[in-house]
Amino acid sequence: MAINPANTEQLDVENIDGNTMKLRSGAIIPRITKEAADRRALLTRSILAKLHLSPVGEPVAFDLSEDGSVMFYFDSSRVTETPAELWYNTTERTANRETVTLESGNEIERMGTRRAASYGFYTKRRLDEMNYDVVEEPVAYNIAKDGSTVYFYDKKTAIRRPLKCIVCGKDVRYKRKMCRACFERDLLRRREDGDAYRAQPRGMSRERVLFFDLELTGVYTHDEIISVSITNGRGDILMDTLVRPLRKKKWTKTEKIHGITPAMVENSPTLDELVPTIKELFANADNIIAFGVSTDYSHIKYIYETEAEQEALHKKVRCCANEFVRFQSEHYPDNNHASLIDAMACLGISWDGIPHSSIADTIACMKVWEALFPNYYID
Numbered sequence: 001m002a003i004n005p006a007n008t009e010q011l012d013v014e015n016i017d018g019n020t021m022k023l024r025s026g027a028i029i030p031r032i033t034k035e036a037a038d039r040r041a042l043l044t045r046s047i048l049a050k051l052h053l054s055p056v057g058e059p060v061a062f063d064l065s066e067d068g069s070v071m072f073y074f075d076s077s078r079v080t081e082t083p084a085e086l087w088y089n090t091t092e093r094t095a096n097r098e099t100v101t102l103e104s105g106n107e108i109e110r111m112g113t114r115r116a117a118s119y120g121f122y123t124k125r126r127l128d129e130m131n132y133d134v135v136e137e138p139v140a141y142n143i144a145k146d147g148s149t150v151y152f153y154d155k156k157t158a159i160r161r162p163l164k165c166i167v168c169g170k171d172v173r174y175k176r177k178m179c180r181a182c183f184e185r186d187l188l189r190r191r192e193d194g195d196a197y198r199a200q201p202r203g204m205s206r207e208r209v210l211f212f213d214l215e216l217t218g219v220y221t222h223d224e225i226i227s228v229s230i231t232n233g234r235g236d237i238l239m240d241t242l243v244r245p246l247r248k249k250k251w252t253k254t255e256k257i258h259g260i261t262p263a264m265v266e267n268s269p270t271l272d273e274l275v276p277t278i279k280e281l282f283a284n285a286d287n288i289i290a291f292g293v294s295t296d297y298s299h300i301k302y303i304y305e306t307e308a309e310q311e312a313l314h315k316k317v318r319c320c321a322n323e324f325v326r327f328q329s330e331h332y333p334d335n336n337h338a339s340l341i342d343a344m345a346c347l348g349i350s351w352d353g354i355p356h357s358s359i360a361d362t363i364a365c366m367k368v369w370e371a372l373f374p375n376y377y378i379d
Contacts, residue, residue, distance in 0.1 A: 021062050021070070024160055032061045032073065042073035045139050045154070046106040053079040054119070059157065065104035069137035072157060100149075102137055111140045111152070121152035132158035175333065191330040198327070201375040206233030208286040209377070211369070213361040214296045215258040217251035224248050225271055225299055226260050229358035230281055231366055233377055238281055240359045242268040258356045275303045285316060291340045291365040293319040320365050323372050340364055347371045 019031040032040075042061060048054065056079055059072035098110035116122070124134050135158065138151035162172040164179075167186075171179030178186060215227035224245035230238045244265045255261055278300075282288060290296045297317055301310045324343045328335050332346060341355055349367045353360030370376060 023058055023157070025058060027058055029059060029061050031063055033063065037061060037063075037073045041076045043076050043079075044071060044073060044106050046108055048074065048079060049082075049109055050107070052082045054082045056080050063104075065102070065137055067103055067137075069104070070135045070157070071104045071106060071137055100141060104137060106137065108138055108140050110142055112142060116140050116142070116152040120155045122155055123150055123152060127153060127155060127158050130155070131161050131163060133161055135159055187330065187333060194326055194330040198323075198373050199375055202373065202377070204233070204286060204377050206377050206379070208284065209233040210238070210281060210285040210288045211362050211366040212288060212290055212296065212300075213358040213365065214299060215260055215356075215358045216254060216295075216299060217245055217248040218254055219295055221298060223251075223299070226251070226265055227258070227358040228271075228274060228278070229362040230278070231362050233366065233370075235363065235366060237359065239274070239277065241274065243274065244268040244270050246270060258358075259354075271303070278303060282313060282316070287318050288313070288316045289318045289320055289365060289369055291320040291324075291343070291361065291368065293317050293321070320369050320372075324368060327372055340368070343368045 020028050021031065022028055032042075037044075040061075043051075043053075045055070055074040057075070060075050061073040063071050063073070065071055099107045100110075101107050111121075119140075121140050122130070127134055132155060134153045136154055139154050140152040142150045142152070144150050163177070165171050165173055165182050166177045167182040168179060171181065174180040175183045176186065210230055210232055212228070212230045214225050217223040217226055224247060225243050226245055227242050229240045232238060242260065242265045244267075250262055251260075297314065301313060304310045304313060321338060321340075321343075324346075325338045328338055328343075328346060335342070335346065340361055343349075344351060344364055344367075347368060349364070349371060351360060352363045355361065355364070
């Protein structure tokens with residue numbers, strides 16, 4: 001018996017343009033006839049279900065039933081076998097499947113709510129709660145306790161409605177889960193707060209604020225330092241040296257970034273030889289600043305033997321990258337990248353030296369920090 005489920009809605013016309021349909025992913029699929037689908041060996045969901053197969057990926061074509069619901073076609077070469085435990089109802093594992101035939105001619109199977117959910121099939125009411133609109137015809141059904149028919153729809157082919165602003169709850173979200181108007185008001189508030197925060201006098205001594213950068217054989221903790229540069233807030237270079245690693249003999253990937261070759265460090269001091277000087281410089285500093293602290297700190301901290309010494313160092317460390325990310329999010333919210341090169345370009349600062357060398361990056365970090373915090377120092 002052919003049925004026309006009462007809870008099947010008409011397709012949202014915004015998703016159909018002539019003989020094509022735009023899926024939630026943005027893909028455009030054509031409307032075709034059953035004959036054309038047969039020639040291309042495309043299969044409907046009901047046929048796949050009979051073969052104990054599930055589609056992989058999105059539908060590749062569609063047609064409309066007389067009631068306005070959508071019938072999708074799937075590529076027969078992109079399917080996977082449905083797990084055997086899902087072939088039949090969990091409460092009635094027999095070959096006597098209960099089915100009904102839709103108005104489109106497709107046959108759908110009766111299944112329990114739990115089994116339907118394992119496929120990603122939900123009732124229209126549940127999808128509505130999840131902010132989805134149904135466009136495809138039902139893919140399964142069940143009989144409720146009161147004898148009424150409950151239809152299930154595939155979430156993958158449902159259309160997600162634009163989410164509403166979490167502030168006003170009226171307009172569609174633009175950024176940060178807010179509509180444009182609420183976002184711009186929030187942006188103005190955050191910008192004012194951020195500018196006030198950065199403009200506060202810190203009263204720091206340029207001699208007691210250090211900037212540093214490391215170049216490494218790699219980014220993992222077992223990698224070694226092969227370059228160290230340290231300056232103070234005046235730009236005085238306190239250390240700028242290559243470092244000879246003890247274990248690593250080559251570092252092909254990072255060599256392409258910083259340009260330091262194994263031959264260049266052959267006659268350089270080891271890190272152990274530099275440790276006393278580095279410790280003395282750090283001990284006399286109030287703040288130690290780097291652009292992207294996590295990687296540099298995770299390597300430099302091992303010059304200290306105890307956790308207490310490492311923690312004392314960590315309390316002095318400040319991350320210039322984090323501060324730039326905040327500034328950029330408040331003043332240039334459309335910018336998506338926040339590397340040191342991006343920070344220099346955003347703030348209009350010129351480079352001294354070649355980017356990705358430790359001394360050039362150290363000086364660049366010093367300049368970015370002062371541009372962000374113009375009242376950081378006493379003078």
